[in-house]
Amino acid sequence: MDLSPVFDQLGHSISQFSQSGLLMLAVGAMVLGVLGSIVISRLPALGRTLRYASTLTLIGVLLLVVLQLSRFDPRFSMAIPQIGYPEQVVEGGETRVPMAADGHFWLEADVNGHRTLFMVDTGATLTAVSDRTAALAGLEARQGGLPIRLQTANGAVSADMTNIDELRFGNVAARGLDAVIAPGLGETNVIGMNLLSRLAEVRIEAGELILVPNHPQEPLQPAY
Known part of the structure; x- marks a missing residue:
């Protein structure tokens, strides 16, 4: 062992x-x-x-x-705003993301109003943002929690938990979403399973990633 x-x-x-x-x-x-x-x-x-x-x-x-x-499991959507744990909500309409030439699914998203690229990664437990994205989007490390350790392509790194007030992409909006600020990601941002698992359906058809929220709403904005 x-x-x-x-x-x-x-x-x-x-x-x-x-x-x-x-x-x-x-x-x-x-x-x-x-x-x-x-x-x-x-x-x-x-x-x-x-x-x-x-x-x-x-x-x-x-x-x-x-x-x-x-907080990582959508079956336990607990919200305690007093200690920095707001309710995590994902809503909107169906969004389709074409596969990029590198074989990954990339999308443009607004993080608290800051536009940046994210890679959709079903193997990632948590949504993660780079140091640069966190600074530009005004994301601050959550104080007091357990230290988070992430395994990246560059090795294991220490990461801080944060909370995204609003993350929008295509016709989907996530609010109160937990994320990590991960310096080891370089310039890459990742959408992980703590967001994807809150969708009704995630599937791939004909080279497109199809994301369907549980409670469809009117389209929030034109899909990218």
């Missing part, structure tokens, strides 16, 4: 410790639990209070982690 990916991820999480509020909170809670166990024999009330605080904090961290991970 190859454990190198496990140790690699562990090393990455440790290196990103100071940048993750959740990791810092979890470690702080564990320290409280240890202190509670140490003092409980001499100061029972204080020891129990520290251990209760530790347990409740760890439960809270676990819930936040589950919430963050559930």
Whole structure:
């Protein structure tokens, strides 16, 4: 059994410790639990209070982690705007994307009003934008979450979670969409399964990628 990916991820999480509020909170809670166990024999009330605080904090961290991970699954469309998790909505009308000469499906999209190119990638879990696109579209890294590690053609890179207020392409509009700012992508932007899985249908016919939303609306704009 190859454990190198496990140790690699562990090393990455440790290196990103100071940048993750959740990791810092979890470690702080564990320290409280240890202190509670140490003092409980001499100061029972204080020891129990520290251990209760530790347990409740760890439960809270676990819930936040589950919430963050559930955002990747369209069956759990949870929205908590107070902590930066708006509802993710994909709507509009059928959109057809022709296959490019390189064998990929490329489309033009507006990211918070900034026009740029995206590659549709059914193998990508998350929609991802480059550093440059994030800066031009005014996207900011989400604070406090778990560090994200992506595997790219240039190797493993650290990425920040963000939220796209509106992403439009063809007759489709996605709002409140989770994405990652991935420096390892270079100039490439990717539409991943966290958007595609929220569509009613994704199919390829005669060299065209056909995207059909669950709740068809009037065309938002002419298809590219």
